Amino acid sequence: MTSLRIYAPATSANLSVGFDSLGVAISPVDGSLLGDVVQIESSSVPFELENVGAFARKLPKDLHKNIVYQAYVLFSERLKLRGGEIKHLRLTLEKNMPIGSGLGSSACSIVAALVALNQFHDNPFTEMELLAMMGELEGRISGSIHYDNVAPCYLGGLQMMTESQGNICQTLPFFDDWYWVLAYPGIKVSTSEARSILPKNYSRQDMIAQARHLGSFVHACHTQQAQLAVSMMKDFIAEPYRENLLPNFSAVRQGCKDLGAMAVGISGSGPTMFAIAPDLALAQKISAFLEKEYLQNSDGFIHICKVDNQGVRKIN
Ligand SMILES: Nc1ncnc2c1ncn2[C@@H]1O[C@H](COP(=O)(O)OP(=O)(O)O)[C@@H](O)[C@H]1O
Numbered sequence: 001m002t003s004l005r006i007y008a009p010a011t012s013a014n015l016s017v018g019f020d021s022l023g024v025a026i027s028p029v030d031g032s033l034l035g036d037v038v039q040i041e042s043s044s045v046p047f048e049l050e051n052v053g054a055f056a057r058k059l060p061k062d063l064h065k066n067i068v069y070q071a072y073v074l075f076s077e078r079l080k081l082r083g084g085e086i087k088h089l090r091l092t093l094e095k096n097m098p099i100g101s102g103l104g105s106s107a108c109s110i111v112a113a114l115v116a117l118n119q120f121h122d123n124p125f126t127e128m129e130l131l132a133m134m135g136e137l138e139g140r141i142s143g144s145i146h147y148d149n150v151a152p153c154y155l156g157g158l159q160m161m162t163e164s165q166g167n168i169c170q171t172l173p174f175f176d177d178w179y180w181v182l183a184y185p186g187i188k189v190s191t192s193e194a195r196s197i198l199p200k201n202y203s204r205q206d207m208i209a210q211a212r213h214l215g216s217f218v219h220a221c222h223t224q225q226a227q228l229a230v231s232m233m234k235d236f237i238a239e240p241y242r243e244n245l246l247p248n249f250s251a252v253r254q255g256c257k258d259l260g261a262m263a264v265g266i267s268g269s270g271p272t273m274f275a276i277a278p279d280l281a282l283a284q285k286i287s288a289f290l291e292k293e294y295l296q297n298s299d300g301f302i303h304i305c306k307v308d309n310q311g312v313r314k315i316n
Pocket residue numbers: 058059060065066067068098099100101102103104105106107109141142189190191192268
């Protein structure tokens with residue numbers, strides 16, 4: 001094998017109603033790529049890693065702290081355990097995703113790296129074995145294992161974390177025609193910090209409301225009731241405690257709703273916001289509003305996206 005380039009798409013976790021349980025892969029409708037790329041090729045030395053791309057400057061200076069390096073170490077250890085041998089290789093990480101954005105930036109790097117390593121070694125690990133490693137690496141970064149970014153990034157579509165019957169997740173039927181307006185304001189919110197501020201316990205009332213909303217949302221996906229699905233996208237677990245981490249969130253959310261957004265919420269742990277629109281014209285209107293009201297600096301951006309049903313893939 002000469003060289004291989006693997007693209008891993010951005011993801012939006014939680015969808016308000018499914019904290020740590022739901023995540024969707026997304027791609028811009030203009031055909032651009034929103035995600036990290038890892039290139040792998042043979043090398044004369046055991047291991048090399050180079051970081052390039054718009055957000056490479058934001059990666060940890062210490063190479064050993066780069067999650068791509070940690071993915072290489074974990075993959076090598078697991079391969080050795082089953083009698084395989086790691087090849088001499090060179091990795092190039094194209095870090096296109098802002099870090100601490102709520103768009104599954106670390107998941108993009110983890111998924112692209114592990115899929116590249118697996119393919120480079122003729123696929124010694126199964127899909128679920130690889131996904132378990134992805135969750136383990138994500139857990140090191142965010143403080144606890146959660147699969148709601150790595151699973152959709154890897155497998156595409158809307159994934160429900162079932163963690164049962166030998167499956168970490170299963171694909172849910174979704175609404176492929178929804179437009180997702182994703183606005184990243186350009187500031188960082190650390191996932192581990194945004195997790196650490198959440199309550200340890202919730203009231204019975206919140207638990208009942210959460211169960212009703214998540215159950216009804218999944219039912220709406222299976223029966224393709226879009227209105228029911230969006231009306232169930234309410235967050236009892238994280239948004240009430242995290243919204244203060246986001247600039248002017250509640251006023252901006254209301255502004256999106258006033259324009260006609262079907263649902264508005266925090267993407268992952270933020271600070272990216274998502275707003276769902278039924279058509280492109282409304283998505284563009286919401287995008288213009290968010291550009292004016294939500295972006296904080298020149299690192300910020302807005303993408304109009306749709307669900308990405310492919311997930312990680314080889315590109316040229
Ligand atoms: N390749 C990588 N991509 C993203 N983050 C990385 C990478 N390697 C190490 N990190 C570190 O992992 C943490 C990721 O932060 P986090 O808030 O979880 O980001 P995100 O939610 O965007 O994945 C940061 O401390 C970052 O420095």
